[in-house]
Amino acid sequence: MRFREPDSLCLIIPPSVFLLDERVFPSLGILKIAAVLEEAGQRPDLLDLSGISNYRSAVRDYLLANDCRTFGITASTPQMPQVMGIVATIRELRPGAKIILGGPHVTLTHTAAKKELKRAVNGRATAVLRGLEEDFDVLVAGDGEKAIFVALQDDAPAIVDAVELHSPLILSREQFSASPFPARHLIDLSSYRYEIDGEPSTSIVGQLGCPFSCGFCGGRESPCLRMVRIRSTGSIIREITSVYDRYGYTGFMFYDDELNVNPRFPDLLDELINLQVRIGRPFHFRGFVKAELFTDRQASAMYHAGFRWILSGFETGSVRILKNINKRATREENSRCVAIAREHGLKVKALMSLGHPGESRETVGESRSWLLETKPDDVDITIITPYPGSSYHDRAVRLPEGEWVYTAADTGDRLYSRAIDYGSTAVYYKGDPDDGYRAHVRTDFLTSADIVACRSELESEIRSRLSLPCPSNAASLHYEHSMGQSGELPQHILKSDPVEMVA
Numbered sequence: 323m324r325f326r327e328p329d330s331l332c333l334i335i336p337p338s339v340f341l342l343d344e345r346v347f348p349s350l351g352i353l354k355i356a357a358v359l360e361e362a363g364q365r366p367d368l369l370d371l372s373g374i375s376n377y378r379s380a381v382r383d384y385l386l387a388n389d390c391r392t393f394g395i396t397a398s399t400p401q402m403p404q405v406m407g408i409v410a411t412i413r414e415l416r417p418g419a420k421i422i423l424g425g426p427h428v429t430l431t432h433t434a435a436k437k438e439l440k441r442a443v444n445g446r447a448t449a450v451l452r453g454l455e456e457d458f459d460v461l462v463a464g465d466g467e468k469a470i471f472v473a474l475q476d477d478a479p480a481i482v483d484a485v486e487l488h489s490p491l492i493l494s495r496e497q498f499s500a501s502p503f504p505a506r507h508l509i510d511l512s513s514y515r516y517e518i519d520g521e522p523s524t525s526i527v528g529q530l531g532c533p534f535s536c537g538f539c540g541g542r543e544s545p546c547l548r549m550v551r552i553r554s555t556g557s558i559i560r561e562i563t564s565v566y567d568r569y570g571y572t573g574f575m576f577y578d579d580e581l582n583v584n585p586r587f588p589d590l591l592d593e594l595i596n597l598q599v600r601i602g603r604p605f606h607f608r609g610f611v612k613a614e615l616f617t618d619r620q621a622s623a624m625y626h627a628g629f630r631w632i633l634s635g636f637e638t639g640s641v642r643i644l645k646n647i648n649k650r651a652t653r654e655e656n657s658r659c660v661a662i663a664r665e666h667g668l669k670v671k672a673l674m675s676l677g678h679p680g681e682s683r684e685t686v687g688e689s690r691s692w693l694l695e696t697k698p699d700d701v702d703i704t705i706i707t708p709y710p711g712s713s714y715h716d717r718a719v720r721l722p723e724g725e726w727v728y729t730a731a732d733t734g735d736r737l738y739s740r741a742i743d744y745g746s747t748a749v750y751y752k753g754d755p756d757d758g759y760r761a762h763v764r765t766d767f768l769t770s771a772d773i774v775a776c777r778s779e780l781e782s783e784i785r786s787r788l789s790l791p792c793p794s795n796a797a798s799l800h801y802e803h804s805m806g807q808s809g810e811l812p813q814h815i816l817k818s819d820p821v822e823m824v825a
């Protein structure tokens with residue numbers, strides 16, 4: 323059995339039950355929190371509940387075996403129903419525990435609520451934030467690397483605000499480069515399965531922020547997610563080298579919003595080549611590009627550096643919907659991006675979405691024709707969800723019937739949505755294709771049910787006509803209690819550090 327100092331901290335990655343496979347990419351954000359704590363001499367536990375169907379039992383067993391009284395949980399919006407279950411278990415077994423919530427859900431809700439406050443509107447986000455304040459002891463909005471130390475203090479404020487650009491708690495570019503790499507050693511990385519060209523691969527974040535204004539995207543209304551912060555090339559190369567040295571990965575998925583907004587992207591590509599020469603092995607990379615900024619030169623350099631795939635959020639084949647999204651890229655620029663990639667040997671995964679303002683059977687038909695014309699090598703077709711922190715959410719106006727409506731500036735096309743109880747309803751873009759999709763929006767031309775049906779039809783038609791493979795499901799794991807003995811969580815949930823085993 324493990325006993326920890328009473329003031330020790332347990333960080334928790336909640337499950338993502340809506341995902342097709344929960345153990346593909348780890349939550350790097352909370353691993354960065356663990357890393358700064360370790361750098362400061364602390365030894366947090368990390369409970370990784372991704373893919374654990376009976377996650378509350380795992381939390382219960384952890385609590386029975388440990389005396390921890392402070393918990394830090396990360397959450398995106400659709401993880402909130404499971405987060406609330408975890409919180410209920412902690413509150414039941416550890417009354418008086420301090421529970422801190424960080425991650426995109428609180429960051430984006432807080433941003434949206436602040437804007438409502440400025441406009442003197444008591445809106446959807448304000449209500450959600452009030453609920454979070456009741457359920458958690460401290461909320462951390464924005465960067466967590468410095469904010470966690472404020473949150474851990476006994477007199478911590480209810481909300482630690484690390485969102486605004488002038489906040490001393492937000493990381494500068496230099497601090498972002500100098501901050502420690504995610505503490506991947508605290509999770510069982512080998513239980514996360516992802517491959518690029520058949521090579522075991524993992525994810526890395528080289529830059530934060532996207533300056534564009536796509537209406538559906540959570541964060542485009544939030545200062546800390548708009549500001550582009552690019553790590554130094556040296557820091558990115560050091561992280562890749564350390565992950566290779568420790569785990570042997572030669573494949574990396576760059577989870578940067580778009581690689582080609584980085585003015586130092588050519589340097590990064592050169593250094594990726596040098597790294598492979600130094601190590602004497604080929605590496606494989608994958609990442610996102612902004613279509614209208616993609617050039618022959620970038621494509622050629624990316625291929626030489628080991629990229630074989632690019633992903634781009636083309637979203638739609640409809641010129642009108644591109645305008646409504648505020649995408650900036652035109653249909654022709656999107657087609658040109660695919661053509662450039664193909665010419666240089668790069669495969670393209672087209673990220674498409676349905677349910678934008680003014681979406682109709684005709685606009686879905688235009689997406690179908692664009693996909694059939696450009697023939698990407700893979701496709702994701704998702705349904706948009708107006709998360710707090712996106713224009714579709716934050717700029718919507720309440721209608722007397724209780725719906726909210728967002729109106730696209732140029733065309734006047736509308737998107738309707740409802741206030742959602744995120745604590746009980748998982749709202750996501752992309753889920754299990756077998757009945758995993760829900761629409762929480764409608765337009766003047768399509769009901770929510772129509773949007774779900776259009777998505778399914780479009781996906782099956784495109785996959786069959788372009789002969790694209792169907793994504794396969796990975797069943798979640800059921801954690802078994804070990805004959806009533808608590809505290810022996812398997813390694814994929816809690817990695818024990820032998821130094822800390824006391825009794």
Ligand code: B12
Pocket residue numbers: 337338347348349350351352354355393394395396397398399400401422423424425426427429430462464465466467469470473527530531539540541542577578579709710749750751752753
């Ligand atoms: C990589 C990524 C993924 C990966 C990995 C997800 C993961 N759990 O990390 C995959 C592909 C699985 C994924 C899936 C989804 N994603 Co995603 N994803 C991203 C992306 C591109 C980068 C995330 C990242 O690593 N950032 C870098 C780290 C350092 O930042 P961070 O995670 O925010 O963590 C910092 C702070 O939030 C804070 N923090 C985080 N946790 C904690 C905990 C504590 C206790 C404290 C104090 C602080 C703290 O400190 C960290 C360090 O500063 C972001 C966009 C972005 N640029 O942030 C979208 C983003 C997070 N994803 C988003 C969405 C919508 C999804 C999906 C819902 C899509 C879907 N399938 O429908 C799912 C949800 C999956 C899930 N498990 O929750 C939205 C979140 C919206 C929301 N309201 O939650 C984002 C912001 C994209 C967007 N602009 O809309 N995603």
